Amino acid sequence: MSDKTVLAYSGGLDTSVAIRWMKETYGxxxxxxxxxxxxxxDLEGTRQKxxxxxAVKALVADAREAFLNGFVFPALKANAVYQGVYxxxxxxxxxxxxKLLVEAARQEGATAVAHGCTGKGNDQVxxxxxxxxxxxxxxxxxxxxxxxxxxxxxxAYADKHGIPVPITSASPYSIxxxxxxRSIECGVLEDPWVEPPRDVFAWxxxxxxxxxxxxxxxxxxxxxxxxxxxxxxxxxxSLVLELxxxxxxxGVGRIDHIEDRLVGIKSREIYEAPAGTVLxxxxxxxxxxxxxxxxxxxxxRVSAEYSDLVYNGLWxxxxxxxxxxxxxxxxxxxxxxxxxxxxxxxxRVVGRKSTSSLYRHDLATYDEGDAFDHSAAPGFIQLxxxxxxxxxxxxxxxxxxxxS
Ligand code: ARG
Numbered sequence: 001m002s003d004k005t006v007l008a009y010s011g012g013l014d015t016s017v018a019i020r021w022m023k024e025t026y027g028x029x030x031x032x033x034x035x036x037x038x039x040x041x042d043l044e045g046t047r048q049k050x051x052x053x054x055a056v057k058a059l060v061a062d063a064r065e066a067f068l069n070g071f072v073f074p075a076l077k078a079n080a081v082y083q084g085v086y087x088x089x090x091x092x093x094x095x096x097x098x099k100l101l102v103e104a105a106r107q108e109g110a111t112a113v114a115h116g117c118t119g120k121g122n123d124q125v126x127x128x129x130x131x132x133x134x135x136x137x138x139x140x141x142x143x144x145x146x147x148x149x150x151x152x153x154x155x156a157y158a159d160k161h162g163i164p165v166p167i168t169s170a171s172p173y174s175i176x177x178x179x180x181x182r183s184i185e186c187g188v189l190e191d192p193w194v195e196p197p198r199d200v201f202a203w204x205x206x207x208x209x210x211x212x213x214x215x216x217x218x219x220x221x222x223x224x225x226x227x228x229x230x231x232x233x234x235x236x237x238s239l240v241l242e243l244x245x246x247x248x249x250x251g252v253g254r255i256d257h258i259e260d261r262l263v264g265i266k267s268r269e270i271y272e273a274p275a276g277t278v279l280x281x282x283x284x285x286x287x288x289x290x291x292x293x294x295x296x297x298x299x300x301r302v303s304a305e306y307s308d309l310v311y312n313g314l315w316x317x318x319x320x321x322x323x324x325x326x327x328x329x330x331x332x333x334x335x336x337x338x339x340x341x342x343x344x345x346x347x348r349v350v351g352r353k354s355t356s357s358l359y360r361h362d363l364a365t366y367d368e369g370d371a372f373d374h375s376a377a378p379g380f381i382q383l384x385x386x387x388x389x390x391x392x393x394x395x396x397x398x399x400x401x402x403x404s
Contacts, residue, residue: 002027002028002029003026003027003028003029003110003111003112004028004029004030004031004056004108004109004110004111004112005022005026005028005029005030005031005110005111005112005113005114005141006030006031006032006033006059006101006104006105006108006110006112006113006114007019007022007030007031007032007033007055007113007114007115007116008032008033008034008035008097008101008113008114008115008116008127009032009033009034009046009050009055009058010034010046010116011034011041011045011046011049011050011166012116012166013154013155013158013165013166014116014143014144014154015032015116016049016050016053016158016163016164016166017143017154017157017158017161017163018030018114018116018143018144019032019050019053019054019055020053020054020157020161020163021143021147021157022114022141022143023054025143025146025147026141028112028141029056030054030055030056030114031055031056031057031058031059031104031108031110032047032050032055032057032058032059033059033060033061033100033101033104034046034047034050034058034059034060034061035060035061035063035093035096035097035100036060036061036062036063036064037063037064037067037093037096037097037178037179038064038177038178038179039064039179039237039241043060043062044060046058046060047059047060049164052164053163053164057108059104061100063096063097063100064179064237065235065236065237066096067092067093067096067178067179067180068179068180068236068237068240069236070096071092071093071095071096071315072092072179072180072236072240073225073226073236074324074327074328075087075088075092075306075310076224076225076226076279076280076283077224077225077283077327077328077330077331077334078302078303078306078307078323078324078327079280079283079284079287079299079303080303080306080307080310081280081303081307082259082307082308082310082311083257083259083260083307085255085257086255086257086259086269086271086311087180087181087271087273087276087277087280088180088307088310088311089176089177089178089179089180089181089182089183089271089273089276090123090176090178090181090183091122091126091310091311091313092180092310092315093176093178093180094123094126094127094130094313094315095126095130095315095316097115097127098113098126098127098130098131098134099130099134101113101115101127101131102131102134102135102138105135105138106135110138111138111139112138112139112140112141113131113138113139113140113141114140114141114142114143115127115140115142116142116143116144117142117144117145118144118145119142119144119145120263120265121261121263122261122262122263122311122312122313124142124145125262125263125312125313126313126315127140127142127313128140128142128313129313129314129316130313130315130316133316133317134316172186172187172188173185173186173187173189173200174186179237179240179241179244179275180240180273180275180276181253181271181272181273181275181276182202182203182271182272182273183269183270183271184196184200184269184270184271184272185267185268185269185270189268189269189270190268191268192258192268196256196270200270201254201270201272202272203244203248203253203272203274204247204248204251204252204253204254204272204274205248205249205250205251206251206345207251207344207345207346208344209251210249210250210251210343210344210345211249211250214250214341214342214343214344215246215249215250215341215342215343216339216340216341216342216350217229217230217243217246217247217278217339217340217342218230218231218337218338218339218340219243219278219279219282219337219338219340220233220336220337221282221283221286221334221335221336221337221338222335223331223332223333223334223335224283224328224330224331224334225331226239226279226282226283227239228337229242229243239275240275240279241275243274243275243278243279244274244275245274246274246342247274247275247277247278247342247347248272248274250342250343250344250345250347251344251345252274252277252278252342252345252346252347253271253272253273253274253275253276253277253278253347254270254271254272254345255269255270255271255272255273255277256268256269256270257269257270257271262311262312262313277347278340278342278347281340281347281349282338282340282349283334283338285338285349285352286334286335286336286338286352286354287299287334288352289336289352289354289357289358289359290333290334290335290336290354290356290357290358291330291333291334291358292358295330299327299330302323302326302327305319305323306320306323306324306327309323333354333356334356335354335355335356336352336353336354336355336356336357337352337353337354338351338352339351339352
């Protein structure tokens with residue numbers, strides 16, 4: 001009986017060629033697993049294609065809810081955004097796919113799992129490390145990292161073996177997409193000076209082609225989780241899909257990033273993340289109102305650390321879990337509603353309210369009803385500035401303390 005391998009199968013060129021290549025190279029029977037984290041896939045078509053190319057069995061999984069609840073929303077609670085701009089759509093999907101691969105491998109009695117990543121990116125790291133964490137005994141095969149074929153050679157290999165080359169392979173770009181965003185690289189984008197041509201974008205309108213009138217959206221959160229849109233309670237998948245649509249219509253969520261990959265290279269990445277952009281902004285606005293200054297400052301550091309861990313393939317690390325526990329605890333009072341205005345590619349918070357709001361009008365107001373004790377200020381400042389005053393007396397600086 002030959003060994004069985006479960007391959008994460010997208011239906012694209014590389015993973016299709018991989019089915020055949022693994023049989024040829026390792027004599028391994030390939031079972032494919034197609035994970036739907038986007039919702040617009042022709043799953044049955046992909047399944048049939050896998051079988052036609054030579055898979056002994058083709059599995060599919062609708063993992064959209066699991067993706068949002070288990071990966072995206074925990075990251076949203078942490079405001080996880082890599083290098084301040086990338087909401088991590090691709091990065092978040094890999095640990096889920098690895099988990100499903102491992103589960104399928106156990107069910108099918110496979111000794112290995114496989115993925116279509118090359119040896120240059122972050123995704124190989126995310127798959128390999130996640131599988132190692134969840135199932136140290138399973139072998140991980142990465143055909144596209146091993147076979148050393150150029151794109152042309154891969155196409156020639158496909159032609160030779162009667163593997164249909166999908167039309168998307170004709171696209172000059174490499175694209176990965178799921179509910180949380182769309183990642184685009186390669187082609188002319190590799191020149192960082194070149195403005196992304198319009199055919200790069202599929203989810204967002206160009207700002208000059210967006211509606212003249214702005215749109216408003218109201219997002220309701222409960223303990224850090226988005227639960228409603230414009231007053232209507234929605235499940236996560238519907239909420240994210242609808243936000244992708246309306247924010248995309250107004251050109252919100254385009255990201256152009258010179259990014260630092262884990263393997264040490266800088267790469268130019270374009271992202272479309274309409275829902276992600278709006279939700280992170282809204283979530284931060286609600287936190288600004290419901291968390292204390294100290295909680296906010298500390299959480300900012302946790303957020304940067306958390307984002308790096310996700311990006312760098314360490315989802316299943318002890319530290320990511322520990323930080324997630326802190327993040328979850330921090331969300332106890334992050335309940336309320338945020339109103340945002342979408343217009344011509346911009347998204348701005350224009351209103352927020354919460355029953356746990358720490359904003360007190362009677363303390364903040366400059367009008368009638370001011371409850372802030374102004375007479376307490378001089379004493380406070382006296383102590384606040386004490387260290388500085390003593391130091392200035394004892395260690396007078398040349399130039400009268402002008403440190404520039
Ligand atoms: N650079 C991004 C990341 O590492 C996206 C990679 C997406 N892959 C692709 N085929 N476009 O998460």
